[in-house]
Amino acid sequence: MIETYLDRKKSEMIDLLELLVNTDSGSYDKEGVDIVGTILKENFENTGMHVKVHREKKLGNHLEVKAPGSDPKILIIAHMDTVFPKGEAKERPFKVIGDKAFGPGVNDEKASHVQVLYALKALKESGSEAYKNIHVIFNSDEEVGSPTSKPLIKHAAEDKQYSLVVECARPNGGVVTERKGVGNFLLTVKGKSAHAGVEPERGRSAIEEISHKILKLQKLNNYEEGLSVNVGLVSGGTSSNTVPPNAVAEIDVRMKDEEQAGELTKEMTKIAQGEYVLGTTTELRGSISRPPMEKTEQTKQLVKVIQEAGDELGMSIHELSSGGGSDAAFTAVEDIPTVDGMGPMGEFSHSETDEYTDLETFPQHTALLAKTIEKLSK
Numbered sequence: 001m002i003e004t005y006l007d008r009k010k011s012e013m014i015d016l017l018e019l020l021v022n023t024d025s026g027s028y029d030k031e032g033v034d035i036v037g038t039i040l041k042e043n044f045e046n047t048g049m050h051v052k053v054h055r056e057k058k059l060g061n062h063l064e065v066k067a068p069g070s071d072p073k074i075l076i077i078a079h080m081d082t083v084f085p086k087g088e089a090k091e092r093p094f095k096v097i098g099d100k101a102f103g104p105g106v107n108d109e110k111a112s113h114v115q116v117l118y119a120l121k122a123l124k125e126s127g128s129e130a131y132k133n134i135h136v137i138f139n140s141d142e143e144v145g146s147p148t149s150k151p152l153i154k155h156a157a158e159d160k161q162y163s164l165v166v167e168c169a170r171p172n173g174g175v176v177t178e179r180k181g182v183g184n185f186l187l188t189v190k191g192k193s194a195h196a197g198v199e200p201e202r203g204r205s206a207i208e209e210i211s212h213k214i215l216k217l218q219k220l221n222n223y224e225e226g227l228s229v230n231v232g233l234v235s236g237g238t239s240s241n242t243v244p245p246n247a248v249a250e251i252d253v254r255m256k257d258e259e260q261a262g263e264l265t266k267e268m269t270k271i272a273q274g275e276y277v278l279g280t281t282t283e284l285r286g287s288i289s290r291p292p293m294e295k296t297e298q299t300k301q302l303v304k305v306i307q308e309a310g311d312e313l314g315m316s317i318h319e320l321s322s323g324g325g326s327d328a329a330f331t332a333v334e335d336i337p338t339v340d341g342m343g344p345m346g347e348f349s350h351s352e353t354d355e356y357t358d359l360e361t362f363p364q365h366t367a368l369l370a371k372t373i374e375k376l377s378k
């Protein structure tokens, strides 16, 4: 019933996807994100759901969707923002080539919006009450680290038994049960400027100081253990004939568990505190913005349920881990069994040329979400 309903609705689903993809919604484009929110709000209200809008001043508004008077136990998290600037959709609008749909944010994560809506419709249509067991958050700021939606997600997770995050599924039915934690740090060094020819000895080179520290930071890398430290952006100095009074390095760190996160923060602080060029000062700012998502016994149970749902649909679902962070970390760290990659199948998120969602398996992955919700509600 669920499958036949979704197969019948495929072209309707693609129409809605086209509308969403052709609406720009970069994280800092509040107007655009709010238009996407309004489209979703109308669609969910039309299916009888209650939609609460959480207004934000600078970033887009967030939506919370529930059946009226319900006490849901499953949290579903989807984000409305994309990494693409305003005007992108006009330049390269939604298009379909063969079984693939292209366009800005098509895979990350607009196909997932349509998926969640139609999974819910399919449940309702097939007479299942399980749709009352879901609480959906559409947030507006995932691509910039979820600064304003994090408290909302944490609060919604408090009384939940499961969390399903609808970032895209990987080819061949891969869902994500482990994700690395992500942190961003800024290392700022202050030295003293001096004329490089006249009296260089009076200067204190901030670039020399930061160079020592960058080398030490890079040495923290341990790829085999799943730990990475990337000094990805460096700037400093004022001119080639001046001893540089300032230098800044931006650092991205990834780790697989809490222990590594704590250890890494300690090591970085130690490096920052060292002094190689006497008279310079260094400040390290930043934090682990997304904790690592670790696989627990409960997660394994949840994966089993998803696999059972997959079996009924002729899909073989397997688990994998990802180096990228997502909102899944916020519920996993609260000990809520969390699986990510529950969205439609697609690849190459954030790519201007390659990002696609697979239309052939779009109804199937939607059915997988619906059946998983049904099984978890029994």
Ligand SMILES: [Zn+2]
Pocket (backbone or CB within 6 Å): 079, 108, 109, 142, 167
């Ligand atoms: Zn995403």
